[in-house]
Amino acid sequence: MSASLLFSQLMGGLTTAMFLFLIASGLSLVFGVMRVINFAHGSFYMLGAYLAWQGVQWFHPTGVGFWAAAVFAACAVGLLGAVVERLFFRSLYGREELYQLLFTYALVLILGDAAKFLWGTGQLSVSTPPVLAGSVEIFGTAQPLYNLFIMALGPAIAVGGWLVLNRSGIGRMVRAAQMDREMLGALGANVGTIYTGMFVFSSFLAGLSGALVTPIQSIVPGMDVLIIVQAFIVVVIGGMGSFWGTFWGSVIYGEVLSFGILIFPSFSLFSVFALMAVILIVRPWGLFGRPL
Amino acid sequence: MTETTAQAPAAPIGVPRRENWVRRIPWTFVVFVIACSVPWLGSRYNVFLAEQIAIDALFAASLNLLLGTTGLVSFGHVAYFGVGAYVCGILMKTYAVPFWLAFPAAGLGTALFALVSGYFCVRLIKLYFAMLTLAFSQIVWAVAYKWNDVTGGDQGLPEIPFPNLDWMSSIPGLGDLRTSDQFYLLAVFLIAVSLAVLHRIVRSPFGRVLTTIRDNPERAAFIGINVRAYQLAAFVVAGTFAGFAGALYGIFSRGVFADYVFWSKSAEVMIMTLLGGMDYFWGPPVGALALVWLNQQITDYTEYWPFVLGAILLILLFGFPGGIVGGIDALWRRLRRGFGA
Numbered sequence: 001m002s003a004s005l006l007f008s009q010l011m012g013g014l015t016t017a018m019f020l021f022l023i024a025s026g027l028s029l030v031f032g033v034m035r036v037i038n039f040a041h042g043s044f045y046m047l048g049a050y051l052a053w054q055g056v057q058w059f060h061p062t063g064v065g066f067w068a069a070a071v072f073a074a075c076a077v078g079l080l081g082a083v084v085e086r087l088f089f090r091s092l093y094g095r096e097e098l099y100q101l102l103f104t105y106a107l108v109l110i111l112g113d114a115a116k117f118l119w120g121t122g123q124l125s126v127s128t129p130p131v132l133a134g135s136v137e138i139f140g141t142a143q144p145l146y147n148l149f150i151m152a153l154g155p156a157i158a159v160g161g162w163l164v165l166n167r168s169g170i171g172r173m174v175r176a177a178q179m180d181r182e183m184l185g186a187l188g189a190n191v192g193t194i195y196t197g198m199f200v201f202s203s204f205l206a207g208l209s210g211a212l213v214t215p216i217q218s219i220v221p222g223m224d225v226l227i228i229v230q231a232f233i234v235v236v237i238g239g240m241g242s243f244w245g246t247f248w249g250s251v252i253y254g255e256v257l258s259f260g261i262l263i264f265p266s267f268s269l270f271s272v273f274a275l276m277a278v279i280l281i282v283r284p285w286g287l288f289g290r291p292l
Numbered sequence: 293m294t295e296t297t298a299q300a301p302a303a304p305i306g307v308p309r310r311e312n313w314v315r316r317i318p319w320t321f322v323v324f325v326i327a328c329s330v331p332w333l334g335s336r337y338n339v340f341l342a343e344q345i346a347i348d349a350l351f352a353a354s355l356n357l358l359l360g361t362t363g364l365v366s367f368g369h370v371a372y373f374g375v376g377a378y379v380c381g382i383l384m385k386t387y388a389v390p391f392w393l394a395f396p397a398a399g400l401g402t403a404l405f406a407l408v409s410g411y412f413c414v415r416l417i418k419l420y421f422a423m424l425t426l427a428f429s430q431i432v433w434a435v436a437y438k439w440n441d442v443t444g445g446d447q448g449l450p451e452i453p454f455p456n457l458d459w460m461s462s463i464p465g466l467g468d469l470r471t472s473d474q475f476y477l478l479a480v481f482l483i484a485v486s487l488a489v490l491h492r493i494v495r496s497p498f499g500r501v502l503t504t505i506r507d508n509p510e511r512a513a514f515i516g517i518n519v520r521a522y523q524l525a526a527f528v529v530a531g532t533f534a535g536f537a538g539a540l541y542g543i544f545s546r547g548v549f550a551d552y553v554f555w556s557k558s559a560e561v562m563i564m565t566l567l568g569g570m571d572y573f574w575g576p577p578v579g580a581l582a583l584v585w586l587n588q589q590i591t592d593y594t595e596y597w598p599f600v601l602g603a604i605l606l607i608l609l610f611g612f613p614g615g616i617v618g619g620i621d622a623l624w625r626r627l628r629r630g631f632g633a
Contacts, residue, residue, distance in 0.1 A: 037419060091610070097419055098365045102566065103609050105559045109602030117596065225556055229430060236423055269434040277427040281412045284420040 008141040009258045015147045015216075017254025018154030022209035023227060024234040024246050025161065026202035032178050032241025033198050034093065036100050040107035042228030043115075044081065044203045048073045048210025049219045050115050053124045055211075066129035066215070074208035081203025085196050093195075108224060116221050126214035146215055153212075157205075158247045165243060174198060178241060233276045239289020248288060320488075327480050331473040343476050345584045347541045350483045352564040352576030353490055354533035359562070360570035361494055362526045363506030364414075367422040367558050368429030369534055371409070374553035375432060376402045376535025377542035378443055381452045384543070386442075391455030395482070395539055402535025403528050410527030414520050429555055437550040448549030452542055479540045486533055487577070493529060494573055502526050563605055569615025578617050 027041045055069025084107065092100050127133075132145040165171035176184045177194050185191045217223075230253070238249025253272060260268030285291045330342045351373055358364040380398035383389040389397070409428040416424055436443045443449065457474045460466050466474060493499055505512045505519050513519050542548040551557075568579025583601075590600050612619050 035419070037422070088606075088610075096365075097422065098359070098562075099609055099613070101365070101367065101422065102559070102562060102605060105563075106602040106605035106609065108556075109598040109605070113596045113599035113602070117599075225554075229426075229555060232423065232426070236427070266438040266440075269438055270431060273427055273430040273434050277412075277424060277431060280416065280420060280424040280427060284416050284424075 004140040005262075007139045008143075009262055010255070011138075011141070011143055011147070011151075013254040013256075013258030014151050014251070015254070016257065017250040018150050019209060019213055020230060020234050020253060021154045021247055021250035022157065022212070023206060024231040024238075024250060025157070025243065026205035027231050028235045028238070028240055028242065028246040029174075029198055030202045031235065033174060034195060036089075036093075037097075037104070037232075038202070039101065039104040039228055040084070040111065041104075041202070041206050041231060042224040042226075043108050043111035044077050044206035045210040045213075045227055046115060046219075046224040047080070047111060048077050048207030049214050049223065050119050050124070050210075051076050051207065052211035052214050053119070053126055053219055056126050056214075066126065069126075070208065070211035073211040074204050077207025077210070078200045078204035082196060082200045084203075085199040089199065090192070090195075108228075112221065112224055115224075119219075121221050124219040126219075128215040144216075150212065154247075154250075158243070161243055170197075230272075233272055236276050236286060237279050239286025242286060242289040245286050245288030249286070324480070324484050327484075328477060331469055331476060336470075336472075339473055339476050341584060341588060343479060343544050345581050346480055346483045347537050347544060348561070348564060348580035348584060349577035350486055350540075351534055351537040352561050352568065352580045353487060353573070354530045354537065355561050356565050356570050356573075356576045357490065357494065357502075357526055357530040357533075359565055360572075360575070361499060361506065362502040362523060364523060364527070365418070365422045366413075366425040366527075366530075367562075368425035368427070368555065369530070369561060370553055370555070370557040371425075371429035371432040372402050372406055372531035372534035373538035373541070373557075373561075374429075374436060374548075375405050376538030377548045377552060378436060378449070378538075379535070380539035381449045381542040381548040382442060384455070385449055385452050391543075395536070398539035399532050399535050402538070403532040406528045406531025406535075407524070410524050410531065414523040414527060426555055426558070429553065429558060433550060433553040433555070436553050443548075443550070446550060448547055448551075449542075450547040452547055454543060475543065479544065482536065482540065486536055490529075490533060491573055498522075498525070560601075563601065563608075566608055566613075567604065567615055569617035569619075569621075571614060572617040572621070575615055575617040579615060582616060 023041070023045055026044075027038060030036060030038050030041070051073035052066075052069045055072040056065055059065040059068045059072075088103065092103055128144075128146050132149050135142045135144045136148070137143070163171075165174060173184070173189055173194055176189070177191060177198075181191055184194075234249040234253050235246055236249075237252055238245030238247065252275075256275060257268055257272055260271045264271070279286060327342060327346060330339050334342070351369075354372075355366065355369045358366045358369070376398040379401040380394045383394040383397055384391065409425075413421055413424045413428070437446055439445065440447075454471050454475050455478070457471060457478065460469075460474045460478070466477070469477075494502075501512070501517055501522055505517065505522055509519050538552075541552075564579040564583050565576040566579070567582055568577065569575030586600075586604075587597060591597050594600070608615065614622065
């Protein structure tokens with residue numbers, strides 16, 4: 001095994017990790033605040049990808065087509081999140097977790113078919129935006145610029161999210177809602193608005209990550225149920241509701257998968273699920289989370 | 293789970309429960325006889341549907357032992373279905389083990405797996421329990437998908453043989469049936485026995501303890517019940533019967549494939565349970581019947597079956613949390629009250 005091979009596995013793992021972080025951070029936020037596991041998060045991600053493709057078709061002539069499409073997709077998915085939260089989710093907060101899980105699964109079914117209806121079952125792809133189309137050589141390996149961009153975006157969002165959560169008034173409200181929803185309401189804060197805001201932000205992140213993944217992955221039906229399981233693993237490893245936990249959880253997942261393929265090709269899939277099970281058994285609240 | 297109790301309305305002690313002609317009909321026996329007569333009365337396609345319904349009925353009823361009776365939200369029940377299907381399929385295809393050995397072996401293998409995985413699962417509460425069951429089911433999926441030498445990997449295990457049913461041909465009246473029809477009769481018989489055993493378990497003192505745990509685990513622990521041990525026992529029983537259902541399904545569909553074990557299948561069987569009504573023992577089988585029948589009706593018109601399923605689920609969650617049997621039960625009671633009976 002040469003050093004450059006190891007390095008390219010490392011970078012590949014990091015790219016996967018940062019994508020997963022973008023997706024899983026929204027899932028983790030919603031879990032942390034609302035104590036709801038949102039299966040539909042993967043569907044939001046898929047819709048983000050399809051909407052980005054659609055946006056690229058519409059805005060193509062201009063040079064900023066891809067970026068406009070990504071913002072459009074993320075905002076549209078965020079809007080959908082607002083509708084879902086206000087219309088349905090709201091009435092499920094007091095109910096048992098079974099109903100919440102199955103509600104989000106109903107969304108998976110409906111949105112999955114809606115995407116098939118609107119965009120068909122074929123593969124769609126989006127070309128890399130021209131600014132980031134090239135690649136640079138590092139340690140004798142060619143690293144696509146786009147992957148490097150994602151690797152920079154992940155930590156940027158992590159730091160930004162951490163700053164907002166820990167150093168701003170909104171973040172204080174969100175953390176208070178995580179700890180004691182009723183007390184926050186009793187103190188006069190509008191908990192309902194905080195919940196809607198969190199859900200919209202989480203959907204926005206899912207839509208954004210779906211849009212950003214399009215240049216390196218083709219858009220296919222079924223990408224929703226595949227990604228959601230991976231996002232679950234990341235969130236479980238890091239700790240549900242913990243922002244940095246999700247970050248490190250994605251790094252661990254990405255690298256275990258990447259090096260697992262190198263060392264035991266047929267066990268890498270098994271190893272990530274086994275890792276999830278072991279973490280749940282030993283520390284159900286994850287490496288960086290707090291017990292409920 | 294909170295709306296109604298799992299059992300029929302309890303009559304006050306000392307007062308005999310009011311009997312009426314609807315209750316006097318032995319419904320389970322009637323359904324069994326109807327199910328057995330499908331090969332003579334219906335087409336080959338009817339037998340196919342009936343077998344699918346019967347297997348799903350057992351699978352959903354086994355899940356309901358966790359969901360409705362014990363109040364454990366398992367999001368990975370398909371793992372036990374899959375283990376049963378693979379154990380039975382591998383034994384029968386790869387090692388040519390006869391069915392009468394492979395079928396109990398499938399149950400035993402599933403029970404062992406449920407014992408090991410359940411031991412860890414019941415230590416966790418609520419959502420973490422659901423997540424760990426999901427993790428175990430994905431482990432089974434990953435093993436099934438990648439372990440080419442044993443499970444066939446992504447190719448699966450096609451062409452699992454039918455059991456040797458020559459003994460059945462010597463029974464008068466069954467001799468001129470197709471092998472698939474003979475297997476159908478065997479499956480219906482095994483499923484009926486399994487459902488009867490499950491029913492006994494739910495109605496036994498053991499089952500009552502499970503319901504107590506569902507309603508209030510703290511209080512159950514307080515009166516001296518070992519909550520985790522009972523939950524684990526329920527987990528193993530539910531897993532074993534799911535394994536039996538899986539074993540039959542593998543032979544019925546002439547193959548076992550990794551797709552059977554993917555996590556979304558767990559959600560499907562949950563929908564069946566909810567659709568039928570998880571507060572009733574016969575709810576999940578009714579849900580299986582309704583869902584398989586609906587699927588067959590709707591796929592004639594549109595390929596968007598998941599969309600319809602999602603819409604049904606929304607209606608159930610927001611309108612009829614008691615499911616079909618719960619709805620019928622409520623309607624029945626209202627009618628009786630209306631007539632002053």
